[in-house]
Amino acid sequence: PASPPAVLFFRYRAECILEFMATLQGMSGVDLRALVAEAAVRLPLWVGKIYQFDAKTLGIRLNGEDRAKYQLLVETGRRAHFTAEFPVPPKNPPSFAMLLRKHLEGGKVLGIRQFGIERTVCIDVGKRDTTYRLIFELFDEGNAVLCDEGYTIVKPLWHHRFKTREVVPGAVYTFDGTDCSTLSPDGFGAMLAGSDRDIVRTLAVGCMLGGAYAEEVCRMADVDKSAAAADVDAAAIRASFDRLMADVAGSREPVITGSGCWPVVLGGEVVRERFATFSEALDAFYPKTAGEKEKAAAEKPRLSQDEVIRRRQAEAIKGFEKKIETNGRVVEVLYENYAPVAGIIATLDAASKNRSWQEIEQILKGNRENAAAKMIRAVHPAEAAVEVDLAGERVKVYVHETIEQNIGRYYDQIKKFKKKKAGALAAMERTVPEKPRRKQNLALQKKRWYHRFRWFTTTDGVLVIGGRDASQNEDLVKKYMEGKDLFVHADVHGGSVVIVKGTTVHLDEVAQFAASYSNAWKAGHFTADVYAARPDQVSKTPESGEYVARGAFIVRGERQYFRNVPLGVAIGLAMEPEVAVIGGPSGAVAARTGVRVELRPGQFEPNDTARKVVRALREKLPEDEWKGLKNALNTEAVAAFVPPGGSDIAEP
CATH class of the missing domain: 1.10.8 (Helicase, Ruva Protein; domain 3)
Known part of the structure; x- marks a missing residue:
């Protein structure tokens, strides 16, 4: 691989180098050579997600061939190796991790190499028409540096300026790869x-x-x-x-x-x-860090909003008390040094009428033998003030005001902070009733084989599944329909093939399900006829000269009809035994949900309808409750149960 253009790179080589090896303090250059050789045989690799776990530790998920997954952990200044498990990443990724994701995620790892036998490893990543160099330093304090193809630094983890090199954005990354x-x-x-x-x-x-x-x-x-x-x-x-x-x-x-x-x-x-x-x-x-972080997080008490506010108020009160005390002490030392301070004010007030403050400052610096000049520690020309050392207390004195006016300034500060303290104490006494926090141990619904179809469970607990399209209709009949099942279909052209997986007394719910997920809904009808047949009556074999389209079937023999079945779908939120959005006939959904919305054929497209349903369900729930259900109650989950065609939310 090409070397960067400059080769000036300082290395500290003390006698302690005699003990280099993979110890708890860090890896040696020889150890890193072994790691790089091990990583190179896993190429080609592609960069997945990048994490930053703390100030010095980063992780890169790497995808290999044949779906191989690798996790590279780098603790800058210490170690680099593949790991079975990453530490727990922070909830909000640090800015450096986000920068690496932006430039490297999805890129192909072109090479992994070491600079000589130094404790520095470089990962070359190609992305689009650009090659990036991600350099990890395992020596001294360590660093991670993202460079472009010419080794110009895009961004380092830590900015450093040394005597012989700079590790800052825009500088050229330099090194000397020693290797005997x-x-x-x-x-x-x-x-x-x-x-x-x-x-x-x-x-x-x-x-x-x-x-x-x-x-x-x-x-x-x-x-x-x-x-x-x-x-x-x-x-x-x-x-x-x-x-x-x-x-x-x-x-x-x-x-x-x-x-x-x-x-x-x-x-x-x-x-x-x-x-x-x-x-x-x-x-x-190397010791794990994930468990330690989780333990520390578990030990940290979670405070309510009211407790956080009260703590902040208590800290503010301490700050006010400190300022009251400081200003009170200033008033005391001004009175104790009344005569010398009054003399300083009079002298400087008179001098400022004929001289600039720069001249006054120079005179004071050159006259340190004078007791009054020696007391003056700093000059503030913009404020026409000086800082005076009074018994170890540095006090700002305004020279165009009398000593009484100066003391009055500090009394005003005392009054101001006493007023703020009183306000904070009054606020603390006002108890804010905290809303009881519901601890929800919610078990989200697990993905099951029939969730890719339309489905619902009848009031008496029988599973009913329907096809979303012609392909699924074919699958249902060929792969999932069994001898004791029931085949149900709306008596219209186009609609879900519905399979009842068992015996139910609620065939009215099944009929409504078949009618609602048919083209009758698309056409804006409010009722439809539905029929049922045994599996042995259903066939794909047409009569001579006829053709059966994909997703369609021939039903022979006597059928059971359900006339003028009302169209309607309910969508609600089930909490037991699992938290999930469910949909289907109103009676079946009502039996399993606390909140639900009824749909009828109407004007709004399915995606718009799904968003309206989510809003309507959230309005029926307390705010703190639906916020905890975001993973379950969302537009995607609701859209799975919205019929094809236009819909309206039925008024309760």
Whole structure:
């Protein structure tokens, strides 16, 4: 992959780097190389939803081939790995997460790579005609940086200005990807020869391996780790170094030991647990945060609106009392220092008539030996005032007013805040009766197989289903009609095939259902004839020379007729045993709902009718109750029961 244009990037490399590995403090560059190799084999990937869980932790849902789903968790400054479960995201996504969603969601991951062996990983995402670079820094305080294709920063998680680089919008993201594996054999040997340290420290610091991996290279090369770097066999060290990097990238054996989490088993480490992938090991190694957040949220008491108001009033009263006390103290010190303050006022008032305040300020600064000048701590030319230090209390004094007028100013402030305090106390004494909060443990209706059809349940509990179109009519007869069912249809051209799944004494409800969901409603009729037949009377086989259209059937033999069936549909809100919008004949719906609306053939289109029904049902419910039912009572749920054609809401 192309490198960014600049390569100036400061890295702090102290001796503590000797302990780099996947510890609770964070991952090393070698660990990150293993993670990047693991992620690369999962390509191609596509970016799904992006989350920000706290100030430093982000998550990306990635979609792979064959419906594979992956969750990449990045805690900047610490770790990056795939996880089985994300922490609980905040209800309102932070602005940085929304920015990443806007630019990256739906984009294709073109590559996942590491800068050298630094603790920095870059995800290249192609979206439309643009390529974005999402860079995660796992070193120091950490950062997440969104760049364009040329590495110009679009937005970082945190803005930083360092001596050698800037991480701010519009700047070019710069880095130096240190990696000893890119050195030629001669260059590697020269690096060792030029070191004045022992071999283990040279590898740990110079090659960014950290102490444990540097010791492993020495062990694999059969070289004493305390030997001077300039004296060892450079070829043997390089071969061991390359073999370790190859194992980390391609032959991982992820484990957790007493000292940390490792992508490969190092000599001398006692293995506690083995894992199939390095991400699984890291996921198990690092403590979860979701449970802690949920626990903290559960422990935080939920206050009523009245309690919130009272707390704010109490805080305001404390603020007023503090200001009353402060102004009272100012009045006291003014009286205690009456003579010197009066002298300062008289002197500065006279001086301001002949000199500018800038000149006065310069004179005061150059005359610090004078006791009065020494008392003046600040000058406010715009207000013709100075701040005077009176026994440790800084008091603003207006020089064109007498000392009594200045004291009067502070008395006015005391009166003002006393009045505000009295008002807040009076407000607190007024008790506002709080509306009883209903705790609703509502079980929303689960999706069932017949919900894709028209359906209702008769008053005596029998399921009735009908087709929404010709295709569903075919399915009902071919797949769902059984020997003991009843076939029902309006005696008009075009309408739902209705199947009664059992025996009911409320065939009048079934007939009304079939009549209402037929073309009789579309035509504006208020009654229709309906017939019923046994399943064995229904056939798709036409007589010779005839044709049966899709969704239509031939019914042979004697039928049971229901004449002049009134058209009408009720839509209501059922609360038991599950919360759901239901619809169908008025009698069946009335038996299961507390609030409902009756429809008759009319003038309003189905979508308009659905919106009107939602409004009408909400008006029949208390506000606090319907607000808790938004997931159940909505236009989409209601529209499923509105008949085809125009409708009107019948007056009660």
